[in-house]
Amino acid sequence: MTARYATVPTPPGAFTVVVTEDADGADVVLAGGWTEEVGELLPVVHRSLRPDAVAPDPHLAVLDVVEAFHAGEVGAIDDVVVRQHSGPFLTEAWEVLRTVPAGRPDTYAAFAARCGRPAAIRAAANACARNAAALFVPCHRVLGSDGGLGGFRWGTDVKRWLLDHEARHAAVPA
Incomplete structure (x- = not known):
């Protein structure tokens, strides 16, 4: 192909x-x-x-x-239609990432809970790290438990820009 x-x-x-x-x-x-x-x-x-x-x-x-x-x-x-493939947890986690609202990032712990596995914080972080479709599967919307940026394949400067941009433009209900 x-x-x-x-x-x-x-x-x-x-x-x-x-x-x-x-x-x-x-x-x-x-x-x-x-x-x-x-x-x-x-x-x-x-x-x-x-x-x-x-x-x-x-x-x-x-x-x-x-x-x-x-x-x-x-x-x-x-x-946007995205195609990724892996085991059941990662595949589901990537779908769940698409439900994290712009302007309201999750922590890795909250993301793990959103995936139905609250104790799987490392697995949730791994789903972010292995996401091939950055932007469309918005792994940049997941932060460390302390509110820190955590990692991002494309650099924390890009992650900070994306988060700030979404905070400015998202329609977040009051």
């Missing part, structure tokens, strides 16, 4: 996204992250989904979503 990719400038840095197509020909995100190097994204895609080749495509429809998110429409990422 050949996947397509594109890189666009964003305020926290260049963002690259890798997509493939589903059975109906619609784009599905395999990976995304703040890098100009598509080769940095491919190793985190599960081997069963990893493309044999990648080709640049500057006209990916998902780029409109990336630009809308960075322009302040933080909910724009919510409906």
Whole structure:
């Protein structure tokens, strides 16, 4: 399978996204992250989904979503179709990450509880660390129990920018 990719400038840095197509020909995100190097994204895609080749495509429809998110429409990422694969806990945890509201980050402990396994804090952190589709599966919305940033594959400066951006633009109920 050949996947397509594109890189666009964003305020926290260049963002690259890798997509493939589903059975109906619609784009599905395999990976995304703040890098100009598509080769940095491919190793985190599960081997069963990893493309044999990648080709640049500057006209990916998902780029409109990336630009809308960075322009302040933080909910724009919510409906992007993502494909990741792993064991049952990680697969479910990535779906749960998509329910963490913009502007209201969870702690790793709260995220573990949200996943139905409150004692699985390390497993919840591992789900964030192994997430290939950063931005669309918003692992940046999970913080340390002390409120600290914790880690982020793309750097804590990017994570801080994303959290501050979402706090400014999210429609958080009073």
